[in-house]
Amino acid sequence: MDETDRKLLSLLRRDARASLSELADALGVTRATVRARIDRMRARGEIEGFTVVTRGGDEAAPVRGLMMLAIEGAGAGRLTERLLGWPEVVAVHSTNGRWDLIVEIGTDTLAALDRVLAEIRAQPGVRSSETSLLLTTRRGAGGRP
Missing domain, CATH: 3.30.70.920 (Lrp/AsnC effector binding domain/regulation of amino acid metabolism (RAM) domain)
Incomplete structure (x- = not known):
C-alpha cells in the first residue's frame, strides 16, 4: 500500500459515497486509477466493505x-x-x-x-x-x- 492508497482510504473513511470523479480530483489521478486501486484493495482484503453511519x-x-x-x-x-x-x-x-x-x-x-x-x-x-x-x-x- 503506497501513499496514494492511504490517502484514498482516508477519503473513503470520510465519505464512502464520494464519486470516482471526486476521489480522482482530490488525489490528482484519473477515475480509472481510483477504480483500479479500490478494486485491488478489495481483492487483497484491505477494504472489507462499506457501511452507512446514521446521524441518529x-x-x-x-x-x-x-x-x-x-x-x-x-x-x-x-x-x-x-x-x-x-x-x-x-x-x-x-x-x-x-x-x-x-x-x-x-x-x-x-x-x-x-x-x-x-x-x-x-x-x-x-x-x-x-x-x-x-x-x-x-x-x-x-x-x-
Whole structure:
C-alpha cells in the first residue's frame, strides 16, 4: 500500500459515497486509477466493505457501554459468535492483557443494559467482567464509527 492508497482510504473513511470523479480530483489521478486501486484493495482484503453511519446512531441506543470479559479456557471464539447474534451487541473485540474480549453494547435504557450485562455474565466460560459506560464519543477524521 503506497501513499496514494492511504490517502484514498482516508477519503473513503470520510465519505464512502464520494464519486470516482471526486476521489480522482482530490488525489490528482484519473477515475480509472481510483477504480483500479479500490478494486485491488478489495481483492487483497484491505477494504472489507462499506457501511452507512446514521446521524441518529447514538440516539437509537443512547445507553452505551464497553464490557471487558475474562474467558475460561478456549471459549472466546464460541462466545464471540454467540454474542454477535445479539441485537444489543455492536461489536466484539479480542484483545490482550487482563481481558480476553471487549464487547460494545448499545441499549435504550439503563435497565436494558443491566439485563444484557447479566445475560452475558451468565454465559458459559465467562470468568469475570468489568463494564464502563460510554459518556461522550468523538471521532477523528480517519476514525471508524
